Amino acid sequence: MKWAADTEATPSNSGSQELPASGGMGICVNSTYDSGNIEVISISDPNERDVCHTLELRIHEDPFCESDRRAHFQWFSYRVSNARHEKLIMKLMNAGQASFPFAWHGYSACASYDRHYWFRVPTQYDKESGVLTITHIPERDAVQYAYFASYSYQRHQSMVADLQSRDSVRLEMMGQTLDGHDLDILIIGEPAPEKRKVWVVARQHPGETMAEFVAEGLVRRLLDRADGVSRKALREAVFYVVPNMNPDGSWRGHLRTNAAGANLNREWAAPSAERSPEVLLVRNKMDRVGVDLCLDVHGDEALPHIFLAGNEGIPGWNERLAGLQQRLSDALLRASPDFQDKYGYGKGSPGKADMRIAAHAIGQRYDCLAVTLELPFKDTADAPEPVQGWSAERSLRFGAAALGAVLEVIPHLR
Numbered sequence: 149m150k151w152a153a154d155t156e157a158t159p160s161n162s163g164s165q166e167l168p169a170s171g172g173m174g175i176c177v178n179s180t181y182d183s184g185n186i187e188v189i190s191i192s193d194p195n196e197r198d199v200c201h202t203l204e205l206r207i208h209e210d211p212f213c214e215s216d217r218r219a220h221f222q223w224f225s226y227r228v229s230n231a232r233h234e235k236l237i238m239k240l241m242n243a244g245q246a247s248f249p250f251a252w253h254g255y256s257a258c259a260s261y262d263r264h265y266w267f268r269v270p271t272q273y274d275k276e277s278g279v280l281t282i283t284h285i286p287e288r289d290a291v292q293y294a295y296f297a298s299y300s301y302q303r304h305q306s307m308v309a310d311l312q313s314r315d316s317v318r319l320e321m322m323g324q325t326l327d328g329h330d331l332d333i334l335i336i337g338e339p340a341p342e343k344r345k346v347w348v349v350a351r352q353h354p355g356e357t358m359a360e361f362v363a364e365g366l367v368r369r370l371l372d373r374a375d376g377v378s379r380k381a382l383r384e385a386v387f388y389v390v391p392n393m394n395p396d397g398s399w400r401g402h403l404r405t406n407a408a409g410a411n412l413n414r415e416w417a418a419p420s421a422e423r424s425p426e427v428l429l430v431r432n433k434m435d436r437v438g439v440d441l442c443l444d445v446h447g448d449e450a451l452p453h454i455f456l457a458g459n460e461g462i463p464g465w466n467e468r469l470a471g472l473q474q475r476l477s478d479a480l481l482r483a484s485p486d487f488q489d490k491y492g493y494g495k496g497s498p499g500k501a502d503m504r505i506a507a508h509a510i511g512q513r514y515d516c517l518a519v520t521l522e523l524p525f526k527d528t529a530d531a532p533e534p535v536q537g538w539s540a541e542r543s544l545r546f547g548a549a550a551l552g553a554v555l556e557v558i559p560h561l562r
Contacts, residue, residue, distance in 0.1 A: 175201050175234065179226040182300045185401030186226035189241060200235035203228075206242050210402040211409030215504070220404040220411075222246040222449060223355030225294040231286045238293070244278015247403060251449035252280050255526050256537060258297055261288045266297040268537045296447070296525050297540035299357040301329070301399045304392050307364055308332050314371050316382065322429040326407040329395035331429055336370055337386040344385040344440040344561050346554060349430065352412040352506060353404045354397030356447030358523045358543040363391040363445060365547025366554075381555045388437065393426050413446075414502075416509035427506075434514065440561040441476075441554065442518040444506045452529040452538075453491045454546065456480070457520040459511040461496025462503070472517040475560060479553035484546055486528055493522075517561060521550075 174193065179186040189204040205226070209219040221242075228236060243252055252273035260266045269284040282293065292298070311334060312319035318335040325331055337343070348366060350359035367389055370378045381387075392398060396407040405411055410424045419427035458473050459465060480487040501508040511518035523546070527537035536542075 175203070175231055175236075176229040177203060177205070177226055178229070179401070181227075182302055182399055183298055183401050184225050184227075185221075186224050194235075200237050201231075203236060203238045205238055205240050207240060207246065208401070210397070210400075210405040211407070213405050213409045213411050215411050215414040216404075218247070219409075220247045220402070222248060222251075223295045223401060223403040225292070225298055225401060227290055227292050228286070229290045231291060232289045233285060233287070235285050236283070238282040238284075240280040240282070242278070243273065243280035244275070248449040249275075249278065251525070254452070257282045258294050258537075259284060259286075260292045260294075260297070261286075261290070263292055263298060263300075266294070266539060267535055269293075295355060296357050297361070299351075299360045299392075299398075299540070301392070301395055304332075304360065304395070304398070307391065308334060311367060311371065316371065322433055323425060325396045325426060327396040327399065329399065331393075331395065331426055332391065333430075333433065334367060334389040334391065335386065336367065336389065337382045339386050339437075344558050345438045346385045346387045346558070347434065347439055347442040347510075348387065348389045348391075348445065349393055349442065349506065350389075350391050350445040351398065352393045352426075352444070353446060354392075354394040354400075354406075355403035356445075356523075358447045358525070358538070358540070359445035360391050361540045361543035362521070362523065362547035362550070363389055365544035366551050367391070367547075368544075369548035369551050377552050377555055381551060381558065384555075384558045385440075386437075388433070390430055393430065413444075413506050414504040416506050417504045434510070439510060439514040439516050439518070441516060441557065442507065442510045443521050443550070443554070444510075444518070445521045445523070447525055448522040449525050451491060451522070452524050452526045454484075454487045454521075454523050454528065455489065455492035457493045457507070457522060458495065459501065459508055459518060461498060461501030462508050462512045463499055463501075464512050464515055465498065469511065469515075469517060472557065472560060473519060476517065476519065476553060476557050479556040480550065482556075483553040484549040486531060486542065486546055486549075488530060517557070 177188050187206040192202040207221045207224045209221040212219045256268035256271045258266045259269045272281045321330045350363040415424035415427045507518040507520045524538045
């Protein structure tokens with residue numbers, strides 16, 4: 149017996165829609181959980197000629213985004229149950245209308261049995277039909293599929309609760325989001341006038357889960373008392389880490405927006421409590437404590453590389469900021485072979501930066517080094533890993549490696 153969705157009603161605590169239409173022990177698809185996103189169109193049972201289950205699925209859209217003039221979608225996350233040894237052909241029927249349809253080429257979906265270890269499964273995109281097809285025969289009864297390894301709000305809460313137990317960490321709730329989630333910041337190190345202020349911001353776009361893995365990896369290394377890099381970094385700087393800027397979007401299963409449909413990385417010119425309280429709260433905190441360096445961590449759907457997007461286009465760009473940005477890029481090259489500086493978005497034209505974007509607004513407002521750090525949803529082209537591709541584990545380790553690069557730059561920030 150198949151279970152399928154027949155409604156588009158959105159539960160208050162999830163961006164997912166479907167509930168089983170009937171009982172039974174057949175294939176079941178569910179995404180009514182933290183970060184879930186899929187709608188079931190149909191599920192076919194095997195017959196004499198077709199020995200597989202064909203699942204026709206649809207990714208649910210974010211709320212309409214005024215700044216981008218569209219309803220974004222690309223993130224998906226769902227659980228298939230009663231599927232052990234059953235061949236599944238899962239067709240995402242509206243993939244061609246996603247925010248970045250060109251990014252499906254060369255992409256492989258993620259799967260997990262335990263929601264900790266994620267591996268890639270065969271995935272094909274047909275440009276003509278706009279259908280993304282995921283094919284898999286699970287080895288366990290239930291399997292999770294997602295656009296990238298999931299970083300749930302529950303995991304976020306567990307992470308910050310664990311880290312606040314360390315002596316050098318303060319967990320501050322800066323305020324609440326539109327859905328009533330806490331907006332957390334981890335303050336690491338003892339403030340002192342001579343210390344630099346280093347900010348790490350992740351998941352302005354909630355579907356870019358690798359960003360929070362990077363933030364966690366950096367923080368966990370920073371708290372390793374046996375690590376000389378960490379000990380020196382805390383002598384010279386205080387770290388302000390916002391591991392999840394968009395908990396509403398994360399909970400709802402959005403790709404790019406918060407509960408109001410705001411793309412937070414287009415809100416920094418004029419954030420508001422009604423539309424983008426997350427940006428307003430973080431910017432107000434920055435105003436109070438200052439900023440010497442800001443890493444705004446993101447994921448890029450299309451490019452199979454890790455790279456920096458710089459601030460060449462801001463009005464206040466000068467030789468000092470150019471030197472600092474180059475110093476950070478060179479330090480990242482030394483810190484991790486996964487980082488590269490050949491491929492990326494290219495340099496912005498002088499004075500033409502979009503000042504709604506976080507790194508641009510922060511660099512200009514505080515006359516500081518501010519960059520956007522992009523990581524891939526796909527694998528890295530220079531160092532592919534065929535089983536997992538770019539993964540949660542590699543993101544954690546890159547975050548740890550990036551701390552070494554930050555330390556190299558700290559003495560030169562002011």
